Amino acid sequence: MTKVIEARLRHLSIELPHPAPPAGAYVPYVLMGSLLFVSGQLPQWNGELRFLGRVGSELTIDDGYAAARLCGLNLLAQAQDACGGNLDRIARVVRLGGFVLASPAFTDHPKVINGASDLMQDVFGPPGRHARFAVGAPSLPLGAAVEVEGIFQLA
Template sequence: MAGRIDARLAELNIELPKAAVPLAAYVPAVRTGNQLFISGQVPMWNGELRHVGKLGAGYSIEEGREAARTCALNIIAQAKLALDGDLDRIVRVVKLVGFVNSTGDFNDQPKVINGASELFGEVFGDAGKHARSAVSAASLPFGVAVEIEAILEVA
């Protein structure tokens, strides 16, 4: 039986990607107490790297927003795996840290990371409202446009 959040994803016609396996020496999620820390997620979709580019150098804000949304879907997929398939155990999205692969003069990182923040609001409602940082990076792994990590409160 699908839970409330799974039903909400279906209502929004949102499919989650398969949770990606780590490509380096880390684990995708760590739970301590009532917090679940999700490692930085890049825009992968079922093993396929997407959204390679640099904001401010030919990669648009809208493309960056889509990359951020894909990262957010990967965060949800990792949370689902870590919580034994039960997304209803997510009490609140506490914090996101978004890294934007951008040129030195690009300053719209918050607009890019909104792609993730808005998705969390759509899926989790008020529990999706979170603290956030949106920062520039000179480069990101595999040349991706965005990487996002998350802290979730869980039951």
Template sequence: MNTQAAIEARLKELGIELPTPPAVAFNYIPTRMGAGTLWVAGQVPFKDGKILVEGKLGGGVSAEDGQKAARQCALNVLAQAKAALDGDLGRIRATLKVTGWVACTPEFYEHPKVINGASDLFVEVLGDIGRHARCAIGSPSLPLNCAVEVDAVFLVD
């Protein structure tokens, strides 16, 4: 079982500092909790107040840059989860589902490789409870011209 202290130690060991959760810009809430489940709304790759990777995979954005964007999205998911859980990521018992959207050209087909940037981050930080079911989807566009968006569903105490 993960504890908040264990997760914080893992973050420090990985050299990761979770960002301040990005502010909501539209008409939705960043998280919703009920029946032991935490849903985190889709997070785009905001870093330091800017979109980290813009554009389309297969249209000038590399799969590696897409992975970096997915990783940043996952960091933002964890930041939103931490805020919703009163600062205690140790309350997460399982990562149930991750969905990743990839802005791409019709010819691009490496969606799973891109979304691995998020999946790998969840497992690095949360260990086995970071393993999850997943869907990786291509999209003709995403909000704010971002290259990737990721949401997640967690089982929580």
């Protein structure tokens, strides 16, 4: 069977990181019926945490966008693991939730989390459109600028 999503990733020159191990007492994902819940992912590449600091003071919106995109890549890596290596099992991205470590006056959280949302739409096309929240947080694990979680529907 042709792996459409793998081909799209290659076409877009997108490489996925290795799935990150949990940083606490939880699992990276849970499958409930046809829904896959992926725990919050940080902006890390194969264990190296990137994009530390507050968006709106130490980091720009563009930095935050890149951090959210990297979180999205980690979501896809976890989803790929949950799907036995086959992202074509994903029928739809249902929802993303994004947290932004932001300076108190920062109000462009949606622009930051667009990094993950745009990635999902690029990879999955129309089924990548999803419901979402994007909020500011006074702190995030390990000082990361962004954390994103996701819910996917499996075929």
